[in-house]
Amino acid sequence: MTPQDITKLIVRVSMKDRAAFDALYRETSSKLFGVCLRVLRDRGEAEEALQEVYVKIWTKADRFAVSDLSPISWLVAVARNHAIDVIRARRPAPADIDAAVDVSDPAPGPEALAVAGSEGERINNCLDELEKDRAAAVRGAYLNGDSYAELAERFSVPLNTMRTWLRRSLLKLRECLER
Amino acid sequence: MSLADDIGPDGGGDDLVAAEYVLGVLPSDERRQAALRIDAEQAFARLVDRWEVYFAPLGLGYADVxxxxxxxAAIDRRLFSGAAPGQAAPSAPSLLSSLAFWRTLAVVALAALALYIALPFFGPPAETPRERLVASLAADGSDVRYLAVYDGRTDDIGLSHVSGAAPQGSDFELWVIEGQQPPVSLGVIPQGASVRMPVTEVLRAKIASGAVFAISVEPAGGSTTGAPTGPVVAAGDLKAI
Known part of the structure; x- marks a missing residue:
């Protein structure tokens, strides 16, 4: 399926076309389940989250028209934001956060990098301009849904310091991305 | 801890909050506040969308599972099995209220969209319903989006400009493409949020037979060769509604 095909499906879903919704689920559910699983690290929770995600896609597909995201990225954003809502709402942090992070290496594999291709170059180049551990914190937050509290623990700095760090990194990133 | 404590008043304000929301690092209560602002404040929603676009390439690294x-089946039961008692029973009350919120919002938005599409076409009642086709024109890697509506009754195309501007000194040109045939120009798209373009007899047949619309960037005034010369920045095919 080309991005244009996915776009068409999303537009048809916004017009409450159930056949399009079925096709969209077939084409994209493994990607979005991967997102939920990576962030939630629990199959049961990820399964429940995936349901919520497609309910949201059905009800808010019309919003795709006003987003500048590509269709797949828009769907990933819906899934990622929902999964992060779920982990933020649950108990503070899993006890074995370090072990869990080891399992899910924030760096994407070579295939994923190839997929990201040239559009991914800009964000990756700008992340490379940050200090190494700060870039790792940003990538970890984005891909794993790490909270400020979890990042502070991992990098052994106070919470406020972590937040200052990350905000400064975001300002530097913005400066680079807008260059 | 507020932003001002850290970075100072010029540190980015809303834009940094938008970035933190997209990154996902905000604590639960601040994240909820940001989500409410996305719904209520268009300017804030645009900041969030821009950060989503910046970071989106990282998201392509998620493995499929x-x-x-x-x-x-569970999703379909929740969405389509009507109001059967006991069906909608998610655990957290906040979730319930947020779902209800989304549904209401979606219905309102859809009704508004439908009205928006249909309003220009409420002429004198026609004796027989004529075909109405809609296309969402967009392309990967481009921010140009249009919603195109063709109404067989009025024989013109209504174009709603959603986003994206033509570069300085150039115009958007609308093309209709039928199968393997070369694109045929419908003309330069006039400036404006909502514009109409007339359709000739010949093009009417093409449109009715399931053609694709495409928008290219052309020198001001349109292509002089009769074929697209610039990049295609948006495209989409026509669906009956």
């Missing part, structure tokens, strides 16, 4: 069987 096949979803467990049965999830789709």
């Amino acid at each position: 096949e979803a467990p069987a049965g999830v789709k």
